[in-house]
Amino acid sequence: MKQPQPPHLKRTLGTMSLTLFGLSYMAVGTVFTTYGIVNQLTEGHLVASYLVAVIVMLFTASSYAAMVRRYPVAGSAYTYVQQSFGGGLGFLAGWTLMLDYLFIPMINFLILGLYIGTQFPSVPHWVFILVALILVFVFNVLGISIVGKLNSVIVVVSLAAVMVFAVLAIKTALADPTAPGLMDPFIPSSSDYNPVFTGAGVLALSFLGFDAVSTLSEEAKNARRDIPRAIMLTTILGGLIFLLVAWCGARAYHLDDWSQASQELLDAAGMVLFSHVGGEPLTVVFLIITVAGCFGSGLAGQVAVSRILYAMGRDGILPRPLGFLSKRRGTPVVAAAAVSVVALLSLVLSLDQAAYMISFGAIAAFALVNLCVIRTYLFPRGGRPRRATALELLRFGLVPLIGFGLSVWLWVSLNPLTWAIGGIWILVGFGILVAKTHGFRRPVPALKFSEPIPDTQMIDELGIGQPLKHHR
Numbered sequence: 001m002k003q004p005q006p007p008h009l010k011r012t013l014g015t016m017s018l019t020l021f022g023l024s025y026m027a028v029g030t031v032f033t034t035y036g037i038v039n040q041l042t043e044g045h046l047v048a049s050y051l052v053a054v055i056v057m058l059f060t061a062s063s064y065a066a067m068v069r070r071y072p073v074a075g076s077a078y079t080y081v082q083q084s085f086g087g088g089l090g091f092l093a094g095w096t097l098m099l100d101y102l103f104i105p106m107i108n109f110l111i112l113g114l115y116i117g118t119q120f121p122s123v124p125h126w127v128f129i130l131v132a133l134i135l136v137f138v139f140n141v142l143g144i145s146i147v148g149k150l151n152s153v154i155v156v157v158s159l160a161a162v163m164v165f166a167v168l169a170i171k172t173a174l175a176d177p178t179a180p181g182l183m184d185p186f187i188p189s190s191s192d193y194n195p196v197f198t199g200a201g202v203l204a205l206s207f208l209g210f211d212a213v214s215t216l217s218e219e220a221k222n223a224r225r226d227i228p229r230a231i232m233l234t235t236i237l238g239g240l241i242f243l244l245v246a247w248c249g250a251r252a253y254h255l256d257d258w259s260q261a262s263q264e265l266l267d268a269a270g271m272v273l274f275s276h277v278g279g280e281p282l283t284v285v286f287l288i289i290t291v292a293g294c295f296g297s298g299l300a301g302q303v304a305v306s307r308i309l310y311a312m313g314r315d316g317i318l319p320r321p322l323g324f325l326s327k328r329r330g331t332p333v334v335a336a337a338a339v340s341v342v343a344l345l346s347l348v349l350s351l352d353q354a355a356y357m358i359s360f361g362a363i364a365a366f367a368l369v370n371l372c373v374i375r376t377y378l379f380p381r382g383g384r385p386r387r388a389t390a391l392e393l394l395r396f397g398l399v400p401l402i403g404f405g406l407s408v409w410l411w412v413s414l415n416p417l418t419w420a421i422g423g424i425w426i427l428v429g430f431g432i433l434v435a436k437t438h439g440f441r442r443p444v445p446a447l448k449f450s451e452p453i454p455d456t457q458m459i460d461e462l463g464i465g466q467p468l469k470h471h472r
Helices: 016-026 033-039 046-071 077-085 087-119 125-142 144-172 194-214 223-252 263-267 269-315 331-347 351-378 391-413 416-436
Strands: none
Touching: 016 144, 016 194, 016 223, 016 269, 033 194, 033 263, 033 269, 033 331, 033 351, 046 194, 046 223, 046 351, 046 391, 077 269, 087 125, 087 194, 087 269, 087 331, 087 351, 087 391, 087 416, 125 269, 125 331, 144 194, 144 223, 144 269, 194 223, 194 269, 194 351, 194 391, 223 269, 269 331, 351 391, 351 416
16 A cells, blocks of 8 residues: 655745745835945945845855755755765754844834834834734744735735835935935945945845745755856846945935934835825825735745744754644644744844844855855865866855855954853854754754755756765
């Protein structure tokens, strides 16, 4: 008698669905979310920080694309580091990555509660946060197909809103004789570029969409083809949208000194910007669209982190119930519930605290994934360094090395408090690892792949490189 197949994630997503998922996770309107915070950090040069962030993220996205072709399974940076450098460092990478994944839904729920609260001041903002959290959990459990369709609608509506905003902002700037010049938003006002780099470090949270795409490798129709394409498309399209909105906003609404702005203005700078370029009627429209975008990003965030917890639970690194899949829906129900419980912290956190912590975890993961490419393709574990061509040395050596250096550069630019909290988080993860391995006397459980990894494969299906033979 044929044994029933165990439940597994369903392969239903193509390149377009994956890209829309990534853009929804990035929340194309997230530039409005951090508009005030990062303008204060950068002394009004948000656009310059976005430009630096886009450059860094393109190098890192290229590394993610290379790694997902080698390991097309759920787990993202956790999987890549584990397979490249071993289970111990892999666990710490996954643990650090969870920091930003757990905080991404929180920051969206926070914005959602704050913005809706401006229209219903008599209702506590935590009520709206709680309702959104419950709805996100329900959609997460229902399945990735429903999530994909909902995200598609949200992204299309958000993109339309961004285009309308850009037109109105350009019109406002043309009518303002004091508006900054076309290139002024890109150029810092002094020789001190540290504020720009600090801002770029915080803006790393805006690009987590391409990392989120990699967590859906086991739900893509053709993971080795569709996931890398979606990763690069998400980074390029998202980066261009962020730059466009930040540039239009900088020319339409400008303060002489952002350091003197009130905390209320910093938290609701997006709403102030809407009102300035569109008046009260359009502010309400933009509010609705922003709330929808926050809901979509929160939903995508919950989906992504639940897949990481599922992968780590399946491996036995975290409690095994997290690796449970619903037999009916094929979704990680226990992991989704755990993420929803943690997301309740959004009821007590502030917006800037969440933003800083997301960036800490994200940049740490980005740096490690860049190193993984070098290790995997040029210095494979258990084998001798391979003889690579000049093109392979460029693609799998120089490019990820530059990505690693730029990521570390942004990482050290974050403020000391972020490092203190992030350091404590890593120490807690290290403690869990020590306990799980009984003081490293037992091996860290290895990832159980859901599909075989061939000995040879095309590294770049778009025409770059040749098949590489991997040493075992």
